Amino acid sequence: xxxxxxSKALLSLSLVLLxxxxxTPTIGHFDRLRAASEKNQKPLPFYLKLFPDQAIRxxxxxxxxxxxxxxxxxxxxxxxxxxxxxxxIERLTxxxxxxxxxxxxxxxxxxxKILLKKEGDREAFNRWIHDxxxxxxxxxxxxxxxxIIVFRLTDVFASKTKDQAVKQALETVRNRIDRYGxxxxxxxxxxxxxxxxxxxxxxxxxxxxxLIKKGGRLEFRLVDDKLHDEEIRKLVIETRTTLQLPETxxxxxxxxxxxxxxxxxxxxxxxxxxVQYDPITKKSVGGIPYLLKKKAEVTGDMLKNAQVNVHDxxxxxxxxxxxxxxxxxxxxxxxxxxxxxxxxLDGNVTKAPVIKSEIPSGEAQITLGFGDxxxxxKEAEDLTLILHEGALPARMKELTKxxxxxxxxxxxxxxxxxxxxxxxxxxxxxxxxxxxxxxxxADIALFLNILFMMAILAVFQAxxxxxxxxxxxxxxxxxxxxxxxxxxxxxxxxRAGKSIRSALEAGYVNASRAIIDSNTTxxxxxxxxxxxxxxxxxxxxxxxxxxxxxxxxxxxxxxxLLQEWVIYGLKRERTS
Amino acid sequence: xxxxxxxxxxxxxxxxWFVAFSALxxxxxxxxxxxxxxxxxxxxxxxxxLQFRFSQTVSESTVRKTLDPLNLGGFSVQKIGKxxxxxxxxxxxxxxxxxxxxxxxxxxxxxxxxxxxxxxLEQDETVGPKAGADLRKKAELAxxxxxxxxxxxxxxxxxxxxxxxxxxxxxxxxxxALGGFALTGREISLTVVAAILTIIGYSINDTIxxxxxxxxxxxxxxxxxxxxxxxxxxxxxxxxxxxxxxTVFLVVALMYFFGEGEFQNFGFAMIIGVITGVYxxxxxxxxxxxxxKENESLFQKLxxxxxx
Numbered sequence: 001x002x003x004x005x006x007s008k009a010l011l012s013l014s015l016v017l018l019x020x021x022x023x024t025p026t027i028g029h030f031d032r033l034r035a036a037s038e039k040n041q042k043p044l045p046f047y048l049k050l051f052p053d054q055a056i057r058x059x060x061x062x063x064x065x066x067x068x069x070x071x072x073x074x075x076x077x078x079x080x081x082x083x084x085x086x087x088x089i090e091r092l093t094x095x096x097x098x099x100x101x102x103x104x105x106x107x108x109x110x111x112x113k114i115l116l117k118k119e120g121d122r123e124a125f126n127r128w129i130h131d132x133x134x135x136x137x138x139x140x141x142x143x144x145x146x147x148i149i150v151f152r153l154t155d156v157f158a159s160k161t162k163d164q165a166v167k168q169a170l171e172t173v174r175n176r177i178d179r180y181g182x183x184x185x186x187x188x189x190x191x192x193x194x195x196x197x198x199x200x201x202x203x204x205x206x207x208x209x210x211l212i213k214k215g216g217r218l219e220f221r222l223v224d225d226k227l228h229d230e231e232i233r234k235l236v237i238e239t240r241t242t243l244q245l246p247e248t249x250x251x252x253x254x255x256x257x258x259x260x261x262x263x264x265x266x267x268x269x270x271x272x273x274x275v276q277y278d279p280i281t282k283k284s285v286g287g288i289p290y291l292l293k294k295k296a297e298v299t300g301d302m303l304k305n306a307q308v309n310v311h312d313x314x315x316x317x318x319x320x321x322x323x324x325x326x327x328x329x330x331x332x333x334x335x336x337x338x339x340x341x342x343x344x345l346d347g348n349v350t351k352a353p354v355i356k357s358e359i360p361s362g363e364a365q366i367t368l369g370f371g372d373x374x375x376x377x378k379e380a381e382d383l384t385l386i387l388h389e390g391a392l393p394a395r396m397k398e399l400t401k402x403x404x405x406x407x408x409x410x411x412x413x414x415x416x417x418x419x420x421x422x423x424x425x426x427x428x429x430x431x432x433x434x435x436x437x438x439x440x441x442a443d444i445a446l447f448l449n450i451l452f453m454m455a456i457l458a459v460f461q462a463x464x465x466x467x468x469x470x471x472x473x474x475x476x477x478x479x480x481x482x483x484x485x486x487x488x489x490x491x492x493x494x495r496a497g498k499s500i501r502s503a504l505e506a507g508y509v510n511a512s513r514a515i516i517d518s519n520t521t522x523x524x525x526x527x528x529x530x531x532x533x534x535x536x537x538x539x540x541x542x543x544x545x546x547x548x549x550x551x552x553x554x555x556x557x558x559x560x561l562l563q564e565w566v567i568y569g570l571k572r573e574r575t576s
Numbered sequence: 577x578x579x580x581x582x583x584x585x586x587x588x589x590x591x592x593w594f595v596a597f598s599a600l601x602x603x604x605x606x607x608x609x610x611x612x613x614x615x616x617x618x619x620x621x622x623x624x625x626l627q628f629r630f631s632q633t634v635s636e637s638t639v640r641k642t643l644d645p646l647n648l649g650g651f652s653v654q655k656i657g658k659x660x661x662x663x664x665x666x667x668x669x670x671x672x673x674x675x676x677x678x679x680x681x682x683x684x685x686x687x688x689x690x691x692x693x694x695x696x697l698e699q700d701e702t703v704g705p706k707a708g709a710d711l712r713k714k715a716e717l718a719x720x721x722x723x724x725x726x727x728x729x730x731x732x733x734x735x736x737x738x739x740x741x742x743x744x745x746x747x748x749x750x751x752x753a754l755g756g757f758a759l760t761g762r763e764i765s766l767t768v769v770a771a772i773l774t775i776i777g778y779s780i781n782d783t784i785x786x787x788x789x790x791x792x793x794x795x796x797x798x799x800x801x802x803x804x805x806x807x808x809x810x811x812x813x814x815x816x817x818x819x820x821x822x823t824v825f826l827v828v829a830l831m832y833f834f835g836e837g838e839f840q841n842f843g844f845a846m847i848i849g850v851i852t853g854v855y856x857x858x859x860x861x862x863x864x865x866x867x868x869k870e871n872e873s874l875f876q877k878l879x880x881x882x883x884x
Contacts, residue, residue: 467842
């Protein structure tokens with residue numbers, strides 16, 4: 001036997017045993033055993049503890065679940081920021097001599113328009129902004145007019161805000177999902193403004209999306225009673241017909257409405273709707289318009305706690321505020337007894353009750369709509385969770401969504417498995433027919449190759465997807481190439497008159513270079529694929545790359561050991 | 577079993593035929609792609625796919641009639657898998673961002689018409705138009721990046737004279753694969769892009785194996801002319817080429833004939849790729865290499881003229 005043979009053989013053998021060990025939880029369906037003993041409240045079978053915890057992780061397409069890609073609307077994040085600044089400026093300058101008449105965000109942009117009381121305040125105000133908002137706000141000189149200053153966010157601050165918005169959105173979504181309790185969610189940032197969210201095992205897409213997308217922006221605003229309810233209703237109907245707006249309550253529609261009615265409603269007010277839903281189809285069936293003050297008196301970030309309560313068989317969410325919120329809420333209710341206070345969630349009025357008396361305790365309730373007890377309770381629980389985890393920094397738009405049912409995944413695994421087995425059998429038979437003994441050795445290597453691949457998938461918890469199975473099938477077809485190269489080389493060397501032992505040596509050495517070169521390029525395209533793809537396609541790239549690595553090892557290292565054993569140990573003069 | 581002993585084929589002398597054949601097929605592919613166009617799937621175009629499983633046989637036309645009154649815009653109904661599985665895919669051009677309850681609407685309508693227990697929504701996939709367009713750009717970029725990386729690797733590991741042939745061969749393979757998809761009207765999905773990148777990896781593999789042998793023989797067999805060396809190298813590697821492509825062909829054919837949906841699409845692309853991957857080495861990579869080598873002095877002259 002050549003030097004080191006036995007130690008190399010020992011290494012290979014221990015790798016095989018290690019692989020089998022790592023794959024035992026997958027093959028033995030330990031997850032099912034675990035679930036069963038949890039269900040029956042029995043202790044875990046002792047041997048489960050002897051093996052690793054994790055089986056091969058299945059992708060969403062095989063396991064069932066939800067995959068969504070969201071875009072964080074960065075301009076919305078900037079607008080939210082400007083909204084905050086404009087109220088902040090108003091509040092901070094209240095006691096200054098130059099306090100402006102008004103400070104507000106301009107239209108759809110993130111610019112802030114300041115209306116001064118008198119032109120003479122300009123210099124002092126500008127100095128104040130410079131002191132407090134250096135590198136944040138900068139004057140837009142081209143928009144300067146009598147008593148008006150317009151500021152915009154600086155580029156540096158804007159890009160920082162955008163970046164933070166995506167990070168914060170990711171964090172918020174992650175917290176919400178974690179709290180909701182989905183096992184092993186994957187939430188990652190894609191590029192500059194996207195989030196990819198994978199929720200394996202979850203099958204209620206509407207609920208999941210609601211949980212992810214819901215802005216969670218809570219506001220309490222006073223109802224403006226300058227116009228009568230009936231007048232507002234009429235105005236809305238008129239506007240809808242003149243502008244030919246659809247019967248929807250999207251932000252776009254509402255914005256157009258308000259824009260058109262600008263001159264007919266008070267300047268500091270706007271119209272929002274309480275949307276009514278059909279309890280079964282969950283489609284909006286109508287909306288009650290309200291004229292509301294633009295300014296929010298109390299907001300969601302002043303919340304201390306939100307929880308679900310049930311009264312008269314009707315679940316509702318009760319809120320309690322932090323000290324600041326409690327004080328503001330007390331003052332507000334005291335000063336406005338008899339008026340209506342609207343509770344607004346993400347731009348929609350949920351309710352507008354009349355203030356009957358001062359509420360000094362800082363507590364409020366949100367009652368929820370319609371439907372059966374269970375679905376309202378679910379809705380209340382989700383809302384509590386969302387309010388708890390805070391509002392999203394910006395709106396999010398759904399880019400793609402895939403929901404896979406659990407049965408489909410199981411079918412796909414079975415089919416993929418059958419094709420893999422069939423592929424392996426055909427390749428194995430062909431190799432034995434063509435290369436005889438060497439072919440058998442290559443087949444053993446192929447078997448180990450698949451074993452190692454699966455073990456690596458399990459150990460590194462890489463995700464196996466449907467295209468990933470295609471990658472395994474493809475590896476079965478391509479893995480023999482390395483051995484074919486070596487065996488053909490050995491035949492050539494034998495034909496050139498070399499003894500079987502030196503042909504073996506020369507065959508492996510000379511063929512290895514070509515094998516490594518060709519596999520490196522295949523690996524390169526695997527890396528590109530991984531970079532480009534998401535979800536399932538990454539699974540393919542992963543099995544492809546793992547397959548290349550294990551192929552190199554089994555074809556070059558393991559078959560050589562086997563060949564040496566046949567030639568030196570069994571003293572065979574030919575192997576193929 | 578048959579062994580390729582003593583097999584010899586005068587490749588270099590006949591390489592013109594190979595080149596001509598490749599030029600024709602590439603031209604044909606380009607014509608088909610431009611006239612028939614590529615059928616991009618939901619992944620790239622945007623839209624909604626709903627996959628249903630029924631507990632009884634339901635014909636495509638029944639589903640179509642059920643859905644017609646819903647005003648879904650453009651949609652198609654398609655059976656997938658074996659007929660006893662009763663699986664159908666409804667593909668719609670609309671995506672759910674614009675009409676939120678598309679999947680509930682369709683599912684409810686089917687349940688109402690066919691009975692609530694007979695219908696299961698197995699997969700619901702929505703792609704916004706923006707995401708689709710982005711993905712297409714990314715796919716194109718991925719293919720080009722893989723070409724560039726391979727070009728660099730070959731230039732680095734081999735002589736630079738080898739690189740152009742390898743890359744043109746890869747471009748050739750991608751065009752033919754796309755031509756196959758245009759001809760059959762098959763859908764180009766994400767999986768197909770993965771297959772195309774795999775074809776690139778596989779085809780370059782074949783080219784490199786031959787190049788490696790040429791490189792080795794160039795250093796060894798001084799007696800032979802340059803063209804003879806190429807000839808000998810290709811002939812020496814012939815058995816390997818046949819055997820390896822046969823085993824790969826075996827498994828991808830299995831995927832095509834026994835797989836379904838995306839698996840089948842993947843198999844289809846790979847079948848084209850396995851075939852073109854092998855002969856593009858002979859019809860593109862090697863002829864281009866020979867041509868560059870023959871005109872090496874010309875290139876050198878050009879480059880010295882430029883620099884002086």
